[in-house]
Amino acid sequence: MKPGITPTSVERSLGDQDFIVSKTDAKGRIVYANRIFIDLSGYREAELLGVQHNIIRHPDMPRSVFKLLWDHIAAGQEFIGYVKNMARDGSFYWVLATVTPDRDTRREICGYTSVRRKPRAEAIAAAAGLYREMLAAEGRVGARDAIAAGTAVLEQALNGRRYEQFILAL
Ligand SMILES: Cc1cc2nc3c(=O)[nH]c(=O)nc-3n(C[C@H](O)[C@H](O)[C@H](O)COP(=O)(O)O)c2cc1C
Numbered sequence: 001m002k003p004g005i006t007p008t009s010v011e012r013s014l015g016d017q018d019f020i021v022s023k024t025d026a027k028g029r030i031v032y033a034n035r036i037f038i039d040l041s042g043y044r045e046a047e048l049l050g051v052q053h054n055i056i057r058h059p060d061m062p063r064s065v066f067k068l069l070w071d072h073i074a075a076g077q078e079f080i081g082y083v084k085n086m087a088r089d090g091s092f093y094w095v096l097a098t099v100t101p102d103r104d105t106r107r108e109i110c111g112y113t114s115v116r117r118k119p120r121a122e123a124i125a126a127a128a129g130l131y132r133e134m135l136a137a138e139g140r141v142g143a144r145d146a147i148a149a150g151t152a153v154l155e156q157a158l159n160g161r162r163y164e165q166f167i168l169a170l
Contacts, residue, residue, distance in 0.1 A: 007059060010091035012040060013118060020095060020116040023102070026109055028052050042088030053114075058086040062134035064150030068163070073101050073112055080167050082119055082127035094124045126170040130157055 014020065014036065023032040033041075033048050041048065041056050048055065061084055072079035079099045086092050095116035102111040119127070130153075137153045138146035158166050 005086065005088065006090050007086055007092065008090040010089075012087065012091050012093040014040065014093065014095070014116075016118055018118065020114075022048075022053070022114050024053070024112045026111055028112065031111065040087060040093055041085070042091075056085040056087065058084040058092055060084050060092075060128075060131060060135065062131055062138055062150045064134055064138065064147045064154065065131070067147050067151070068154075069099060073099050074109070076101050076109065080164055082123065082131075082167070082170070083116070084128070084131070094119050094127070096123070123170040130154070133157075 018036050019034070020037045020040065021032070021034040022030055022037050024030055029050050029052060030048050031050075033045065038045050038048065043055065065081060065083070069079045069081060079097075081097055083095050083097050084092055085095065096119040097114050097116040099112055099114045101109045102113055104110040134150040134153045137149040141149045154163075161169075
């Protein structure tokens with residue numbers, strides 16, 4: 001999240017056929033963003049290249065979701081999840097994201113790629129409700145325990161199901 005941006009209630013949405021694509025280096029710094037990413041974010045390409053994706057982080061997103069994302073991809077696994085992003089003008093847009101590791105010829109992780117599309121309205125509503133609860137749980141405890149508290153809310157919602165299965169059923 002860029003300091004100084006006030007989140008607004010203006011929602012933007014991508015078209016049914018749109019894919020937002022970006023690639024990062026192994027540290028998560030953006031090395032590529034497609035035209036839709038650039039246009040929707042409201043930043044210029046030069047402002048996006050070299051920085052972390054938290055430039056479009058929305059304050060409504062629980063920290064524990066990003067922890068889960070990084071745990072998956074750093075371990076070489078694909079991550080799927082709903083993400084609320086914030087554009088430069090404070091407006092927001094929801095995406096269903098997949099994030100996957102890229103590997104070099106020695107099979108070492110050399111970067112990450114994310115492809116995002118427009119979620120169904122019901123899935124956005126479900127994810128928004130869950131994230132509200134996760135964020136509230138994170139806020140009730142100190143920063144040190146926030147991730148554990150948010151993750152506990154998610155685990156309760158999973159109710160024994162696998163995370164991917166749960167997400168795709170939202
Ligand atoms: C390929 C890739 C794509 C990502 N896409 C997003 C994104 O669209 N929105 C977002 O907030 N974080 C995204 N992240 C996660 C960010 O790197 C970061 O963990 C998150 O914004 C939380 O930032 P913070 O830990 O500084 O609060 C992405 C990470 C990777 C590797």
